[in-house]
Amino acid sequence: AQSVTQPDIHITVSEGASLELRCNYSYGATPYLFWYVQSPGQGLQLLLKYFSGDTLVQGIKGFEAEFKRSQSSFNLRKPSVHWSDAAEYFCAITYAGGTNNDMRFGAGTRLTVKP
Amino acid sequence: DTGVSQDPRHKITKRGQNVTFRCDPISEHNRLYWYRQTLGQGPEFLTYFQNEAQLEKSRLLSNRFSAERPKGSFSTLEIQRTEQGDSAMYLCASSRDRSGRGSYNEQFFGPGTRLTVL
Numbered sequence: 468a469q470s471v472t473q474p475d476i477h478i479t480v481s482e483g484a485s486l487e488l489r490c491n492y493s494y495g496a497t498p499y500l501f502w503y504v505q506s507p508g509q510g511l512q513l514l515l516k517y518f519s520g521d522t523l524v525q526g527i528k529g530f531e532a533e534f535k536r537s538q539s540s541f542n543l544r545k546p547s548v549h550w551s552d553a554a555e556y557f558c559a560i561t562y563a564g565g566t567n568n569d570m571r572f573g574a575g576t577r578l579t580v581k582p
Numbered sequence: 583d584t585g586v587s588q589d590p591r592h593k594i595t596k597r598g599q600n601v602t603f604r605c606d607p608i609s610e611h612n613r614l615y616w617y618r619q620t621l622g623q624g625p626e627f628l629t630y631f632q633n634e635a636q637l638e639k640s641r642l643l644s645n646r647f648s649a650e651r652p653k654g655s656f657s658t659l660e661i662q663r664t665e666q667g668d669s670a671m672y673l674c675a676s677s678r679d680r681s682g683r684g685s686y687n688e689q690f691f692g693p694g695t696r697l698t699v700l
Contacts, residue, residue: 476622510586510673511625511690557624567615567638572624 469494471560473573480548481581488543488576490532490558500541501559502532505575511557517541518563528552553580586626588674594663602660603695607676614657615672615689616649623689625673631657632679664699671696 472491480486492498499518503511515526526547532543541558558573587606595601596695607614612633618624628647630638633654651657661668675689 508693510675510693511689512691513688533599559624567630568640570627572626574623 468571469498469560469562469565469569470541470571470575471500471558473556473558473576475576476574477577477579479579479581483547483548486543486545486548486552486578488556488558488578490543490573491542492539492558492560493559494562496534496562497567498530499561499563500524500534501561502530502541502543503557503559503572504528504554504556514543514556532559544564548578548580550580550582586674586676586690588672588692588695591693592696592698594700596700597664597666599664600660600662601664601697602658603672603674603697605657605674605676605692606658607655607657607674608690610678611652611654611676611690612679613677613687613689614651615675615677616657616659617675619671619673619694620669628659628672663695664697666699667697669697670671 468478474489501516502514505511506515514530515524517524517534524532530545532541534541555575555577557575561570585586589604614631616628618684628640629649634651646662649659671694673694677687677689677692
């Protein structure tokens with residue numbers, strides 16, 4: 468069965484520093500991969516998704532992610548973090564033809580931004 | 583457009599009581615989803631509607647949980663005989679119906695209802 472692992476429960480970065488949030492997946496074929504952000508008191512918002520094609524995916528709010536099949540990873544990056552990026556980030560996986568039952572979310576990484 | 587709204591935002595109840603939550607999706611969205619999110623975990627799918635039809639339920643969904651979407655607009659999620667393990671955030675999401683190869687129905691999430699069962 469497909470799954471994602473987010474190895475870092477909590478990350479702290481300084482404002483203006485670069486950011487990389489890790490996501491490792493487990494699935495035998497080509498997965499569909501997603502990154503969501505959840506701010507306090509808010510619902511989840513889709514940052515970006517990967518289905519196929521170009522392995523470097525651009526998203527909203529200046530985020531990007533790179534699909535690396537050889538490493539089974541889909542890490543999220545941002546070159547310069549803003550204080551408003553402080554939130555919980557979730558990686559998720561499903562696959563072509565998968566149902567809603569087949570979507571799996573990681574446990575999340577909480578990002579703190581230091582001034 | 584006000585996005586997806588959920589009511590109430592917080593609910594505290596005693597074990598054994600019934601609770602009902604409401605979700606109002608984005609008006610032109612015909613798909614509606616319910617998720618549960620426990621502390622320190624990502625969301626877990628509960629059920630999904632297309633218009634008023636409940637098309638999919640989680641394989642793990644207890645029969646104490648029931649959801650309705652009577653007119654294909656708002657939805658309610660009821661939990662009967664609540665247990666302490668039901669304490670969680672209940673998220674609702676909605677999406678348009680996009681068909682076609684490679685299409686993805688992006689879900690827009692509400693702020694959630696936080697349930698505490700004492």
